[in-house]
Amino acid sequence: MLTRRLIVCLDVRDGRVMKGVQFVGLRDVGDPVDLAVRYEAEGADELTFLDISASAEGRATLLDVARRTAERLFIPLTIGGGVRSADDVAQVLRAGADKVSLNSAAVARPELLTESAERFGAQCVVASIDAKRESDGRWRVYVKGGREATSLDALEWAQECVARGAGELLLTSIDSDGARRGYDLPLLRAVSHAVRVPVIASGGAGRASHLVDAVRIGGADAVLVAGILHDGVTTVRDLKAAMVEAELPVRSLAA
Amino acid sequence: MRRVTVFDYEAGNLHSLLKALDDPALGVRVRVETDARALLRDTDLLVLPGVGAFGHAAARLAPGRTDVAAALRDGLPALGICLGLQLLCEASDEGAGDGLGVVPGRVRLLRARRVPQIGWNRVEWTAAEGAPSATLPQLPIAYYANSYVAAIDGNDPCVLATSTHETDRFAAVVRVARTVGAQFHPEKSSAAGVAFVRAVVADAVGAVVDA
Numbered sequence: 001m002l003t004r005r006l007i008v009c010l011d012v013r014d015g016r017v018m019k020g021v022q023f024v025g026l027r028d029v030g031d032p033v034d035l036a037v038r039y040e041a042e043g044a045d046e047l048t049f050l051d052i053s054a055s056a057e058g059r060a061t062l063l064d065v066a067r068r069t070a071e072r073l074f075i076p077l078t079i080g081g082g083v084r085s086a087d088d089v090a091q092v093l094r095a096g097a098d099k100v101s102l103n104s105a106a107v108a109r110p111e112l113l114t115e116s117a118e119r120f121g122a123q124c125v126v127a128s129i130d131a132k133r134e135s136d137g138r139w140r141v142y143v144k145g146g147r148e149a150t151s152l153d154a155l156e157w158a159q160e161c162v163a164r165g166a167g168e169l170l171l172t173s174i175d176s177d178g179a180r181r182g183y184d185l186p187l188l189r190a191v192s193h194a195v196r197v198p199v200i201a202s203g204g205a206g207r208a209s210h211l212v213d214a215v216r217i218g219g220a221d222a223v224l225v226a227g228i229l230h231d232g233v234t235t236v237r238d239l240k241a242a243m244v245e246a247e248l249p250v251r252s253l254a255a
Numbered sequence: 256m257r258r259v260t261v262f263d264y265e266a267g268n269l270h271s272l273l274k275a276l277d278d279p280a281l282g283v284r285v286r287v288e289t290d291a292r293a294l295l296r297d298t299d300l301l302v303l304p305g306v307g308a309f310g311h312a313a314a315r316l317a318p319g320r321t322d323v324a325a326a327l328r329d330g331l332p333a334l335g336i337c338l339g340l341q342l343l344c345e346a347s348d349e350g351a352g353d354g355l356g357v358v359p360g361r362v363r364l365l366r367a368r369r370v371p372q373i374g375w376n377r378v379e380w381t382a383a384e385g386a387p388s389a390t391l392p393q394l395p396i397a398y399y400a401n402s403y404v405a406a407i408d409g410n411d412p413c414v415l416a417t418s419t420h421e422t423d424r425f426a427a428v429v430r431v432a433r434t435v436g437a438q439f440h441p442e443k444s445s446a447a448g449v450a451f452v453r454a455v456v457a458d459a460v461g462a463v464v465d466a
Contacts, residue, residue, distance in 0.1 A: 002373075075444075096270040098267075121308055121371075121402075124267070
């Protein structure tokens with residue numbers, strides 16, 4: 001039986017891990033390679049680097065970071081942000097990522113999911129979906145880091161991503177992101193029931209019980225955590241211990 | 256110095272695997288080879304890594320397939336990881352082409368609702384006293400990213416460990432002669448996985464390492 005995963009996400013800009021709220025007051029919090037290795041030692045099941053560089057130089061730096069990380073990290077690494085084409089996917093995988101997450105580029109050209117899955121396998125294609133609740137109770141897909149609305153319904157888009165070859169979905173609630181009041185459970189439930197691939201919950205983790213709820217109530221296969229770890233609110237070790245306490249199947253370091 | 260050859264079918268990243276092999280205690284020289292016809296040149300251990308699709312990999316292996324299969328049957332140590340394990344089988348439902356036929360049977364799709372299987376799954380080792388698994392560290396959990404598995408029966412004596420995805424029990428680790436295959440990714444299974452890789456290498460080249 002597969003265990004439920006705890007994935008740590010790091011925002012990387014120009015080769016450094018940055019922290020900030022809504023891109024305001026970005027602050028350098030360290031070297032991505034060192035932080036990645038530290039989170040593996042604490043028991044993280046996977047790492048995700050989200051590239052928030054705006055420049056071509058930043059992109060090149062990220063590939064270098066991926067190379068240096070892959071030489072020291074022995075858990076899966078996903079890289080997302082700014083991946084536009086199947087050749088970009090090839091470059092990121094070649095640099096050391098195990099999976100690539102596709103967001104705006106997949107919305108702009110859904111064939112990218114299929115091309116990537118056919119070339120590299122569905123297991124390394126993560127469709128990243130940013131969703132926001134509308135007044136009619138449905139969820140709409142946003143792109144460009146949550147700044148631009150699309151005409152897509154999140155549930156329908158999730159199913160289309162899977163049909164086109166995505167092996168996992170990274171589902172971020174724009175409404176919950178950064179608020180630390182818990183993941184968007186209705187959104188998670190709706191999507192995880194609608195697709196047959198693993199769904200990663202993202203946006204809203206404030207404490208360990210939120211992770212447990214995302215799995216138990218939301219049906220998430222994995223939970224993504226960022227801010228509360230970087231701010232020192234809690235640790236991977238404590239979050240994993242709480243998941244064990246709640247009797248969720250997880251990989252514990254003692255095992 | 257003993258020599259390890261890693262077959263690169265140019266489908267994905269080998270960084271973690273190469274780093275796992277790069278242990279001074281093993282005292283091996285690692286070579287990455289893209290030409291299947293050159294796989295047996297100066298090789299004490301052949302590693303088939305685990306990225307990509309069967310059809311593509313089988314096509315890349317084809318020019319050297321007959322010779323490699325014969326060498327493995329004659330006792331050349333080998334390690335197949337994920338797709339690499341599947342290449343040790345006879346053929347695959349995933350794509351055209353021949354495998355090495357060292358492990359009996361075909362490769363089939365996982366019988367589960369959620370495919371691919373992505374994540375950490377428990378590894379159940381056969382507990383027989385004096386079993387050939389004795390020299391391998393019996394890691395209790397490992398990282399999988401696969402849609403296909405070797406169709407070999409979980410109770411076959413060459414199966415050293417099994418895992419179960421939903422209700423489908425499949426071979427996690429197989430061993431035939433001096434060939435070891437792992438359906439999981441040891442190079443992505445943290446410290447215990449790295450220890451697994453190094454134990455296979457140590458066993459193959461006769462090095463002594465602390466797991």
